[in-house]
Amino acid sequence: AAQQNSRIIVVSHGQANDPFWSVVKNGVAAAGQDMKVQVDYRAPETFDMVAMSQLIDAAVNQKPAGLIVSIPDASALGPSIQKAVAAGIPVISMNSGSDVSKKLGALLHVGQDEVVAGRIAGAKLKEMGGKVGLCVNQEVGNVSLDLRCKGFTEGFGGKVTVLPVTNDPADIRAKVKAAVAADASVDTILALGAGTAGEPSVAAVKEAGKTGAIRVATFDMSAGFLKSVAAGEAVFAIDQQQYLQGYLPVVFLANYAKYGLMPGGDVASGPNLITKEKAAQVVDLSAKGIR
Amino acid sequence: MQDERLRDVSLVTKIMRRPELGALAGLILVAIFFASTADASMFTLAGIMNILSPAAQLGILAIAAALLMIGGEFDLSIGSMVAFTGLIFGAFLTLNSWPLLLAIVATFAVAALLGGLNGQIVIRSRLPSFIVTLAFLFILRGLSLVGLKWATGGSTQMRGIGDQAGEGLIRELFSGVAFEGVFAWLAANDLIGKFPNGTPTVTGVPVSIVWFVGFALLATWILLRTRAGNWIFAAGGDPNAARNSGVPVDRVKTALFMLTAFAAALVAVLTVLDAGSTDARRGFQKEFEAIIAAVIGGCLLTGGYGSAIGAFFGAIIFGMVSIGLTYTRFDSDWFQVFLGAMLLLAVLFNNFIRRKVTGER
Amino acid sequence: MQDERLRDVSLVTKIMRRPELGALAGLILVAIFFASTADASMFTLAGIMNILSPAAQLGILAIAAALLMIGGEFDLSIGSMVAFTGLIFGAFLTLNSWPLLLAIVATFAVAALLGGLNGQIVIRSRLPSFIVTLAFLFILRGLSLVGLKWATGGSTQMRGIGDQAGEGLIRELFSGVAFEGVFAWLAANDLIGKFPNGTPTVTGVPVSIVWFVGFALLATWILLRTRAGNWIFAAGGDPNAARNSGVPVDRVKTALFMLTAFAAALVAVLTVLDAGSTDARRGFQKEFEAIIAAVIGGCLLTGGYGSAIGAFFGAIIFGMVSIGLTYTRFDSDWFQVFLGAMLLLAVLFNNFIRRKVTGER
């Protein structure tokens, strides 16, 4: 039972094989080691709010020392989170849900709202001269990705088309090529994942002979995309520093369990635009799944 | 009327020979595995309810899918149907502000209509249902997205449905927990666990579980005891032979497609009322999981053989494996490896036991 | 030897009766649809190559899946197999620093081994291949994630594989484009489009397309002209009857499972060399799309009937529909609705034409 008390469970909405979330998970694992606490990372197999609320219930049953959750849907997850609070488990929310975190009884929120990040990226791309944009979405219907597109549209101001694609690089490349061939006025592409959608988008623009004419940016980071940024084939990557979204809550909860310490306000982990100047430095960290 | 060419068989053999019960062996194996590796809280009352909740939602779909599979067809659109009927239901409540009962009835009606459409296309075109319902998988998923954006003015998530639904008897039939009195009494007498603040850890049986069990019993009764059940087996076993013997195969199949759509709508209503929201990804890949559960439960993909109780156990196995791993210490990166291995083991074991017991080659 | 009880049939009827060519009608319909609604750039040389590249990768899987389906089995693990063999291949190149040829051969060997394992489990346990390969779907997908993280020290993407592969004849067999000379000459003579800087918009035929066409021809030849082909039809049509007639059904099925795994490995090598990297989500749901393409191409899910050329056209239809919509002006939210509707229309049309032509009921 003593060992159980030092256990911290993370329940997120992102699958373990999602490049973005695997970095969060790495942060969780590193914090677990650093703080010498047992950490468990759980997520449903698809973007599934019903399954996620059940995972939170399962976590509550195990009476952990702390619970870390992402809250992409307050309606669906609220009751389960409130149940955890009622069971006396300290809860920290991360990534999404900054607006409802307090209301549901979480102690703190660590992360960056997707809409805000999208807005910042949109504004930046608008500033670079973009007029007609393409939002390459590799998982339409995943609310957090949809929100990124939404934020982008708001910040960008110009015309934005959502391009739904699959996870397959060949498919993404072909669709991006088709989209820029069909509409020659496209001058901006925002991909919603660096490794999945970003790299093939860069390749597609290159194959279409429009490198430079079309600005490509992406959410999150991958070593390949950062190299493109460094080479000037892409403009920037938006870094939420999601490693911290995994790392910090564990540290906070561990200290809370030990000493009852907890920061007084929410922590914003991003956004952070990685442009040509910074790209080269972070390539290696990205390849290791830290950024 | 005993025949000298019939060896005596034990009662165990007779029981295990029933397709209904084969999956039980797999379930027991999986339960033993978790009992020895997982956190003890998994098999507390709260833990079991926690396993049964996802199993119930999957199971309702799986039982309908099993009936349809026995009838010789597939429905790949049930996952999308959950999302679509969830949207419809949400729209009826929030946009039209219909009372709950009307919204539920209307949702079921729409589902039945869509199921009937699926069935009619399959029957009239004589195309494989796989491809027809696959088209509907895409169409309904796409319509859910379009509809959600239209209904919410651009978001893929519709919230606040729970508040619109109001309270009342109808609501209690489709959300929350049942038998609250019993559990309150149990908690008061310290027979089940309580939270520090005095409420029991389990306040009742989630209604979805009650629906699940009820639906399994009903489906079993239909399959084994009614005329419709005989027709389902016949339609799936050999549609030509069945037709030649006077079974109205087309009507049976259409009814089954309506049933799966109906089950999807039921799950949609249950989850939407439970979660209070719906989004474009609801029910994603549930068609797949439902077929898995039905097959674990012993249904033949080629039709004509299987059982509802098998699908019932199949859904519980699937639910137990997928929730159970979170109670163990395994790294979640290994989740899929374990899920696959456990499924394979469960099915192999159930197969092995059955063959041992019945003395099949 | 003409019989008076045989009506004369036209050549068209005779041709359309072949399962190979039914899907052609659907393809033509889809092409007409896009020709009238899509941007003209879709049917330029570059546009066509752009459609064929993803179709080729899907098609290689679809043809293998079709053969396996004709042989009466499914392989749901091919998508995960693409990810897993991609990882293996990448690891051989970057971690072991093996030469390209050795890495490719070793990758194929691992794939064949895994395929054989799939087959042996299916045959020995007599479980449906659906459930066995489903377990491998999860297991291989999970192993890909674990393996990638292990190999890269924490990332889900392995990169730099392209650089490790080096240049040379072997590389050219598996990546880049073929017939570059021809296209350069065509561009020089202004027969095909050029970029402002003078390079042709299409520098050659992507090798994956060449593999696709070659594989389709080979598979067709095997099915229609060889002993193995006859055995595949027999094993899928009625395994008992086939076994009773002396067909080594188990060997045929094992070989087919190895073939699908092999096709997955081929796609993995092609895409990894093409993209220069691999990640944990490669090939996601490709098993599903491969089965769709095979079914569009006229394969029966119950086995014993179908063709490789049908799957070939099926993959092109699927590719054309999914890429083609980006050339049109339709709101992308409607993408899935269109995808579903077009698939349904293509299959219905192909069915309608065939029935019309052959005078079936």
Added chain:
Amino acid sequence: MDDNRTLIEIRDLVKHFGSVIALSGVSLSVRRGEVMCLLGDNGAGKSTLIKTLAGVHKPTSGDFLVEGKPVSFASPRDALDAGIATVYQDLAMIPLMSVTRNFFMGREPVKGVWPFRRVDFDHCDEVTREEMHKIGIDVRDPHQAVGTLSGGERQCVAIARAVYFGAKVLILDEPTSALGVAQTSMVLKYIHQVRQKGLGVIFITHNVRHAYAVGDRFTVLNRGKTLGTYAKSDIQIDELQNLMAGGKELQAVSAELGGMV
């Protein structure tokens, strides 16, 4: 009651399957209390003809009258409802289903009131066992899957079923082909009984002795056409045998084997 009423009549029936012409103009009638034997070579079109009568196939052209009224069956269920019960050559059984369930398939007796209406399986088991016993087969277990029965046992289930549900016309497509001596006698006796009850029977067989034993009239098909219809009084057994073979030369073979065929 007019005992000689015509139950079924067809005129100039034509049936094509794609490019194959299976029936090219067949006429036939069956009266009450009569056994009409349908004879003919392999592939002559006998099964196709009776499947058309049973509502399985729709005729390409031609008239079909039941008790004088033109009918067009949309499905075998319609034919069953019109009182035509059929034993198909390929038996129309579901191998994976039990003997009882096959026996009553499509005609299950129910008990209870609606939401609780259910099939009376105890009664079904009993009837099945009884009817099978009558025909000379002891069913070990009426829940045994039909797929595990021997060829002859399966045939008996199909026959017993048709006889049990036969109302006006009983159509039997080579019912005796897989049967042993005892079962064959039983079936011929059944046919005789059924005729005496006033039903019409269409009996297809390749065994001239069986045909001659129970038949009243004989219609011979050849390559999709009627060769002719003969009353029993008009034709001798060896003439009939020759007609059945489509007039092929049998002498050589028969002689060689001692005329035992």
Added chain:
Amino acid sequence: MDDNRTLIEIRDLVKHFGSVIALSGVSLSVRRGEVMCLLGDNGAGKSTLIKTLAGVHKPTSGDFLVEGKPVSFASPRDALDAGIATVYQDLAMIPLMSVTRNFFMGREPVKGVWPFRRVDFDHCDEVTREEMHKIGIDVRDPHQAVGTLSGGERQCVAIARAVYFGAKVLILDEPTSALGVAQTSMVLKYIHQVRQKGLGVIFITHNVRHAYAVGDRFTVLNRGKTLGTYAKSDIQIDELQNLMAGGKELQAVSAELGGMV
């Protein structure tokens, strides 16, 4: 060459299917140039017995010798390789495949050298058409699916195939049951020819005349046991008929129907 060499011998063969005892100790032998008729009531176990000989089922216990050597077939392919060709009662045909492909299934003749080795389908079509013609069936189109053939036509394909590939022993399970008069004569003639070539034949039938016409010895099965084996010289046709019916009382029925069965 010892013309009387025993080709197949089984002793005390037992076969259980789960709780069903299909064979409970059967002994039998077949010699070169001999037609051994296997007779017995429906469900007696004849098909189970020959399926065991053909490698489809593995015996539960008992000895099985081919040319004096004990064998244990792992699959029907082993039996075929040992020269035992079988016509199964359920025919072992694939309905969706063409006549030619079914005819040569498992034994396709190939031409060309390895990577280009292919089946010689022209030759196959020709052989199929020829063999079917010999048995009295004109195949309209050898590419027609077997599923569209009539019952008798299908039976002929199975028989022609077995005869064509038969090497030492030919096993025929009720081959004549679905055949017309002409085709039946043809098959009986075939059996006669095959015997003269020195093969052993096991012939299962319910028609005592067919059995008596070509059989040299008769083994009667009853409820999974051998009732006895009789040489043709030792038994009369009506005795045989009584044995076949498992000694059931046939007098009443036969009398009623004029002894025509």
